[in-house]
Amino acid sequence: xxIGSHVSFxxxxxxxxxxxxxxxxxxxxxxxxxxxxxxxxxxxxxxxTNEAKTLMAAxxxxxxxxxxxxxxxxxxxxxxxxxKYNFGINFLIQELKRIxxxxxxxxxxxxxxxxxxxxxxxxxxxGNAFKIALTRTxxxxxxxxxxxxxxxxxxxxxxxxxLILDTxxxxxxxxxxxxxxxxxxxxxxxxxxxxxxxxxxxxxxxxIGCVHINDSKxxxxxxxxxxxxxxxxTIGFDALIKVINNPQLKDVPKILETPYIKINDNLSLAPYKxxxxxxxxxxxxxxLINLIKDNAGI
Ligand code: FE
Ligand code: FE
Ligand code: ZN
Numbered sequence: 001x002x003i004g005s006h007v008s009f010x011x012x013x014x015x016x017x018x019x020x021x022x023x024x025x026x027x028x029x030x031x032x033x034x035x036x037x038x039x040x041x042x043x044x045x046x047x048x049t050n051e052a053k054t055l056m057a058a059x060x061x062x063x064x065x066x067x068x069x070x071x072x073x074x075x076x077x078x079x080x081x082x083x084k085y086n087f088g089i090n091f092l093i094q095e096l097k098r099i100x101x102x103x104x105x106x107x108x109x110x111x112x113x114x115x116x117x118x119x120x121x122x123x124x125x126x127g128n129a130f131k132i133a134l135t136r137t138x139x140x141x142x143x144x145x146x147x148x149x150x151x152x153x154x155x156x157x158x159x160x161x162x163l164i165l166d167t168x169x170x171x172x173x174x175x176x177x178x179x180x181x182x183x184x185x186x187x188x189x190x191x192x193x194x195x196x197x198x199x200x201x202x203x204x205x206x207x208i209g210c211v212h213i214n215d216s217k218x219x220x221x222x223x224x225x226x227x228x229x230x231x232x233x234t235i236g237f238d239a240l241i242k243v244i245n246n247p248q249l250k251d252v253p254k255i256l257e258t259p260y261i262k263i264n265d266n267l268s269l270a271p272y273k274x275x276x277x278x279x280x281x282x283x284x285x286x287x288l289i290n291l292i293k294d295n296a297g298i
Contacts, residue, residue: 001244002065003213003279004028005256005272013045014052014102018061024272025280028065030108030210030255033098036071039091044101053103065253067143067176067210068099070109076129077112077122077154089129096137106209106253108143108176111155111164120163122154127167134170143176143209148184148225156185156223158202165203174207178257179235179243180214180228186221189239196248205248213240213254213279229258229288230275237284244279261292269296 004026007017014031021029034041056063074088092109099107109130114122130142144164149156155164165173179189187195199205215233217226231237244254256275260268274291278284285291 001280002028002062002251002253003244003256003276004030004065004253005258005270005276006030006069009033012051013048014104015048015055018052018055018059021061022055022059024270025276026272027059027061028067028253028255029061030067030069030257032069032071033095034071036069037073039071039073041094041098044098046101049102063103064105066104067106067108067253067255068095068102068104070095070107072110074109075112075115076126077117078115079117079122079125085125085129089132092129092133092142093136096133096140096142100138100140104140106141106143106174106176108145108210110145111147111153111160113152114154115152119154123160123163124167126154127164127169127173130164130168130173131170134168134172139172141172141174141209143174145176145212146178146181146185148178148181149186149223150184150225156181158198162203165207174209175203176210176212177208178212178214179240180212180216180233180257181225183216183220183235184218184222184224188220189235189243192239192243192246196246208249208252211243211249211252211254212257213244214257215240227258229261229271230256230278231284231286232288237278241279241282261289263293263296263298 007020007029009031017031111126147153147155215228215235217228218224262268
């Protein structure tokens with residue numbers, strides 16, 4: 001099982017991310033190179049990167065399973081003028097170069113929202129942006145994420161994802177599934193086998209590079225995108241465990257992006273150590289919050 005969670009990149013960059021992942025009992029992780037809401041980024045510190053790699057090797061973390069997530073702010077479908085579009089593409093190129101400097105393979109990117117272009121043109125603009133960014137970088141791969149369909153989000157069904165991939169026409173563009181987004185877009189996770197068959201027929205199962213494992217606060221087809229802790233939402237523990245243990249996705253990293261647990265007005269704690277333990281044991285524990293408090297000595 002290749003499982004991890006979203007972790008921080010603040011302070012000592014990749015080294016801090018690795019330490020945090022190890023503290024959760026994870027064997028992979030996902031990070032943002034800076035704040036998800038902006039495009040300000042500090043240069044990569046090679047000393048931290050090298051120490052991170054040594055620590056990964058000692059803890060059975062394969063860097064090929066590590067994932068970076070691009071900030072939400074770049075919207076390659078919000079075409080207003082070439083300057084704005086090119087800014088997004090240039091940021092994407094810089095982000096790909098940063099992860100290449102880290103030795104990380106995957107960059108998850110949200111397709112964007114079609115605010116001004118019609119849907120078909122928006123999807124083509126996204127695919128074209130990925131194509132340019134991949135042409136100007138060496139080996140890092142983009143994973144376009146399946147979205148819930150909130151507002152005018154693009155990439156909310158298999159046909160839209162396929163159109164983006166076909167437009168890009170580069171083997172370094174693959175796909176990141178997100179179970180909360182799939183549920184909210186109308187895919188029943190209880191019928192995940194069927195979804196995988198459809199995915200394989202249309203796109204090819206080898207194009208799945210990562211799966212985000214989240215429960216959902218909302219009903220099937222709600223188009224909302226609000227993540228819930230594993231087993232506490234509308235998808236449920238058993239359906240999510242089946243996704244995680246699906247033999248066809250055995251070699252694909254699974255990443256938790258579930259919400260922090262609010263302990264009191266001043267303190268929220270990460271649930272990942274306890275959720276990963278629950279996933280490994282295969283049994284749901286409704287006392288998650290008490291487990292987290294116990295482990296934190298509260
Ligand atoms: Fe995402
Ligand atoms: Fe996600
Ligand atoms: Zn989401």
